[in-house]
Amino acid sequence: MSYSRWSEDCCWYTYWCVTDSMVRDEQELCVTGDGCFSYKELKDDIKGILKKIKDSYKGKEWEPTNEQIRELKKYMKRFMKGVKNSNDVIDLDPELDKVGHIIVGKGW
Numbered sequence: 001m002s003y004s005r006w007s008e009d010c011c012w013y014t015y016w017c018v019t020d021s022m023v024r025d026e027q028e029l030c031v032t033g034d035g036c037f038s039y040k041e042l043k044d045d046i047k048g049i050l051k052k053i054k055d056s057y058k059g060k061e062w063e064p065t066n067e068q069i070r071e072l073k074k075y076m077k078r079f080m081k082g083v084k085n086s087n088d089v090i091d092l093d094p095e096l097d098k099v100g101h102i103i104v105g106k107g108w
Helices: 039-056 066-085
Strands: 002-004 014-017 028-031 035-038
Touching: 002 066, 014 066, 028 039, 028 066, 035 039, 039 066
Parallel strands: none
Antiparallel strands: 002 014, 014 028, 028 035
16 A cells, blocks of 8 residues: 655655554555565654664765655554554464464573
């Protein structure tokens, strides 16, 4: 699903990237030209990711304005809301591994 496309009014192309995972935290938002970010990464540090993206353009021909970074944040938040509300992905219990086995320690 696309959250934004390049146009006269938008400088970002963002979309929910198809992955093999059905785990909520592993769903990815791709920002074309800037990389893909998991739901967990965005949930844990959206501010840091936005800063990293903005900083990556310093000294280049084009740099996003603060308003354009706020716009990108809006698309990230829409993605996060979509993932959070999706019935097509699952949450994992941190005490269980991906197939539902209790994790008792390394080497077990």
